[in-house]
Amino acid sequence: MRHAESACSVLHVDLDAFFVSVERVLNPRLCGRPVVVGGAAATRGVVAAASYEARQYGIHSAMPMAQAMRLCPHLIRVPGQHKMYARASKAVFDLLGGYTPVLEKVSVDEAYLDLRGTEHLFGRAVDAAERMRREVKERLRLDLTVGVSRNRLVSKVASGFAKPHGLFDVRPGQEPRFFAPLPVKVLPGIGPVTQKKLRDFHIDDLGTLATTESWFLQEVFGRYGPIMKRRARGEDATPVCPAWGKPVRKSIGQERTFAEDTHDAVVLRGRLQAMLEETCARLRREGWLARTMSLKVRYADFTTETRDVRLPHPSDHDLEWWQAACALLEKALRRRTLIRLLGVRFSGLQRGFWQGGLFEEERIAQRSRLTVLDRMREKYGAQAVCAGDRLWLYKSP
Amino acid sequence: MKFLIDRLAFRNALQRVEMGIDRKPTNPVYGGILIEATNNSLQLMTNDLDMAVRYRVDFVQVDQPGWAVIPGRELVDIIKDVESDTVTLTLNDKGGVELQAGEDVCDLVTFESSAGRGAEERSESFPLVPALEGDPDVAMDKGDFLVMVNSTRFATSRVQDTRFATEGVLFELADGQATMVGTDGRRLACIHRPTTGGKGGKSRAVLLPKVLDQIYRFGQDEEGDTISIWFLGNLVGFRLGNLESFGRVLTGEYPNYGNVIPAAGKHVVRAHRESFTKKLRLASHLTQDSAAVVRLALSSNNMEVASEHEGRGRASANFEVEYSGDGLKMAFNPAFLLEGLKSAHSEQIELQIDDASRPAKFLLGDDFSYVVMPLSSLV
Numbered sequence: 001m002r003h004a005e006s007a008c009s010v011l012h013v014d015l016d017a018f019f020v021s022v023e024r025v026l027n028p029r030l031c032g033r034p035v036v037v038g039g040a041a042a043t044r045g046v047v048a049a050a051s052y053e054a055r056q057y058g059i060h061s062a063m064p065m066a067q068a069m070r071l072c073p074h075l076i077r078v079p080g081q082h083k084m085y086a087r088a089s090k091a092v093f094d095l096l097g098g099y100t101p102v103l104e105k106v107s108v109d110e111a112y113l114d115l116r117g118t119e120h121l122f123g124r125a126v127d128a129a130e131r132m133r134r135e136v137k138e139r140l141r142l143d144l145t146v147g148v149s150r151n152r153l154v155s156k157v158a159s160g161f162a163k164p165h166g167l168f169d170v171r172p173g174q175e176p177r178f179f180a181p182l183p184v185k186v187l188p189g190i191g192p193v194t195q196k197k198l199r200d201f202h203i204d205d206l207g208t209l210a211t212t213e214s215w216f217l218q219e220v221f222g223r224y225g226p227i228m229k230r231r232a233r234g235e236d237a238t239p240v241c242p243a244w245g246k247p248v249r250k251s252i253g254q255e256r257t258f259a260e261d262t263h264d265a266v267v268l269r270g271r272l273q274a275m276l277e278e279t280c281a282r283l284r285r286e287g288w289l290a291r292t293m294s295l296k297v298r299y300a301d302f303t304t305e306t307r308d309v310r311l312p313h314p315s316d317h318d319l320e321w322w323q324a325a326c327a328l329l330e331k332a333l334r335r336r337t338l339i340r341l342l343g344v345r346f347s348g349l350q351r352g353f354w355q356g357g358l359f360e361e362e363r364i365a366q367r368s369r370l371t372v373l374d375r376m377r378e379k380y381g382a383q384a385v386c387a388g389d390r391l392w393l394y395k396s397p
Numbered sequence: 398m399k400f401l402i403d404r405l406a407f408r409n410a411l412q413r414v415e416m417g418i419d420r421k422p423t424n425p426v427y428g429g430i431l432i433e434a435t436n437n438s439l440q441l442m443t444n445d446l447d448m449a450v451r452y453r454v455d456f457v458q459v460d461q462p463g464w465a466v467i468p469g470r471e472l473v474d475i476i477k478d479v480e481s482d483t484v485t486l487t488l489n490d491k492g493g494v495e496l497q498a499g500e501d502v503c504d505l506v507t508f509e510s511s512a513g514r515g516a517e518e519r520s521e522s523f524p525l526v527p528a529l530e531g532d533p534d535v536a537m538d539k540g541d542f543l544v545m546v547n548s549t550r551f552a553t554s555r556v557q558d559t560r561f562a563t564e565g566v567l568f569e570l571a572d573g574q575a576t577m578v579g580t581d582g583r584r585l586a587c588i589h590r591p592t593t594g595g596k597g598g599k600s601r602a603v604l605l606p607k608v609l610d611q612i613y614r615f616g617q618d619e620e621g622d623t624i625s626i627w628f629l630g631n632l633v634g635f636r637l638g639n640l641e642s643f644g645r646v647l648t649g650e651y652p653n654y655g656n657v658i659p660a661a662g663k664h665v666v667r668a669h670r671e672s673f674t675k676k677l678r679l680a681s682h683l684t685q686d687s688a689a690v691v692r693l694a695l696s697s698n699n700m701e702v703a704s705e706h707e708g709r710g711r712a713s714a715n716f717e718v719e720y721s722g723d724g725l726k727m728a729f730n731p732a733f734l735l736e737g738l739k740s741a742h743s744e745q746i747e748l749q750i751d752d753a754s755r756p757a758k759f760l761l762g763d764d765f766s767y768v769v770m771p772l773s774s775l776v
Contacts, residue, residue: 284775287775288775289688289775312556314688316775350685350688351688351707351775352688352690352774352775353688353690353728353772353773353774353775354772354773354774354775355583355730355770355772356583356754356770356771356772356773357582357583357770358580358582358583358584358585358652358657358756358768358770359560359561359582359652359653359657360582
């Protein structure tokens with residue numbers, strides 16, 4: 001773990017329209033045309049990534065596919081190939097790892113790098129960044145945008161500013177000047193609610209925020225107020241933490257949008273069971289135990305509710321979570337509105353060991369059975385053995 | 398009622414009955430202290446329906462016998478803060494109590510009193526407990542009993558279990574031997590001690606830990622070397638000197654502890670308690686708070702205690718033990734081991750293990766076994 005200092009050494013790298021770019025490498029005929037990656041409109045898919053050509057039509061990620069098609073009738077949709085994207089991402093980060101071991105991957109297409117100490121090998125950080133962009137383009141045919149500054153925050157904003165396929169270098173001491181004219185929403189952590197509050201006080205740009213009195217911000221936003229002011233001046237002491245420097249995973253989960261909004265308890269229970277089985281299998285495969293489960297429900301009117309439940313002991317066993325999950329679903333069903341999306345997420349993850357009980361022969365036996373079930377599913381597919389509630393999902397029409 | 402009492406003697410007596418005051422009483426009287434003044438002695442009593450405490454104070458100058466139920470918490474706090482050597486407590490005709498300590502005077506209400514009635518008339522609303530009369534069901538050495546409490550209390554569950562009454566401590570009598578067991582389902586402490594008298598026979602009760610805590614805290618200071626115990630249906634009564642404590646018996650089922658104590662392990666390790674504790678404590682500094690794990694690796698005459706905290710570092714500590722078996726690796730929650738070792742009675746302890754996935758048995762003194770379920774690796 002290294003703390004950013006005065007030198008310009010922290011890079012934020014971002015792969016432009018990553019999924020689309022990979023698709024274009026695989027199929028060059030997609031180049032120069034409006035392309036999106038995502039599920040089909042018929043199955044209520046959403047846009048996972050949009051090319052810059054598509055974005056000109058107002059299409060953005062997380063937009064329902066049907067709406068995207070309406071905005072651009074000649075839009076080309078390709079289904080996602082996530083294994084391929086993971087391979088491409090690994091290739092890019094392996095290449096960037098050759099520049100510095102202090103590389104913190106934040107998503108499949110985004111990372112922070114700390115280049116301190118590499119000046120003798122690659123020269124100034126901005127030159128190294130230019131070389132990275134060239135190398136990624138030549139070797140992998142992918143566009144990389146890089147923000148260079150002396151801390152993570154400014155580099156992140158700089159890369160957003162430089163998009164697409166650009167490079168932006170903020171020299172030390174220039175951070176306040178770079179930030180001043182930018183709207184407050186570019187600052188990570190300022191969402192719509194904070195934005196609205198700031199707007200109410202006529203604070204629209206980072207320059208104004210940086211010169212607002214701390215006591216005032218403290219009064220309005222609490223502890224986060226003065227922090228927000230420091231960040232608006234481009235101050236950030238968060239170090240770049242490579243994977244070996246910190247436990248990375250905080251939660252594991254999945255969510256599904258239904259083909260049709262539903263209030264059918266049987267379908268919802270079946271879907272919930274399927275998600276629990278799959279997510280718990282993933283917990284077991286990766287060696288995690290979870291303390292908390294959250295059930296996310298998005299209703300047809302797009303209101304979203306999340307409810308949490310904790311077990312007395314951490315668990316990776318779907319049967320142990322099942323009753324608690326059903327109780328949460330029952331509560332969600334009390335609102336007599338159709339449900340559009342259901343999601344399950346496990347957090348409070350801990351790794352490595354499982355505490356059995358002295359008087360829990362049944363629980364220990366269940367665990368052995370689970371190991372056998374996992375092996376069967378691995379060999380014959382996830383649906384080879386499943387709980388009864390889930391069968392409703394596969395019933396013939 | 399009117400009496401004069403030494404302030405320190407009164408404070409000590411109140412400390413002994415304090416644990417029986419209900420902090421959130423459904424009926425105000427459960428939050429009170431029943432004070433009965435008779436011929437040159439004073440009896441204090443509290444009862445929160447889970448536990449009751451009765452304590453007798455001798456050498457009190459009783460000018461007028463009587464009784465009153467006085468707000469407990471307030472009385473305890475007042476007596477802690479007054480500065481005079483003696484305290485005079487007087488019950489007036491209107492049912493109020495005047496407490497005089499030197500120049501200081503406090504007037505307290507009473508929930509019920511003998512004012513306007515005869516001193517021999519009993520309280521109607523205060524929940525009284527039976528007198529401990531006749532031969533006790535069991536009598537045993539006070540020191541032995543306190544050792545039993547100290548050796549098992551730490552292992553009881555801190556939360557209520559839906560299946561078993563593991564938040565309590567099991568107390569069993571059979572064949573002139575007393576057994577005490579505490580478990581939270583993941584570790585279990587079991588200790589036997591001989592009884593010295595009483596009616597004998599077989600008895601069994603799951604006791605609320607609160608009453609044992611109270612006896613452990615004050616038992617040592619009470620006169621006499623014997624503790625007498627009465628099984629009174631849904632109550633168990635204990636008498637040590639002037640102190641009588643009563644605890645409610647938990648009604649839930651207690652797990653069959655005999656089944657989980659391994660008879661004898663294939664692998665036997667003898668270790669010095671102090672060295673083991675020090676190495677464990679060292680390794681436990683590098684464990685995650687939410688999922689603390691230490692790994693024990695046994696090889697010929699050596700034990701390695703290792704730990705790792707993702708993102709912080711790892712520790713490995715070796716020390717000499719008596720062991721001649723094959724290499725063996727196990728993982729435990731370090732807090733379970735440290736708590737057990739802290740309660741050990743002997744400097745040399747013995748660890749018996751069958752295999753890495755079965756409960757491990759620690760022999761921590763005469764007739765004191767401590768069984769801990771190891772952690773299983775997920776990957």
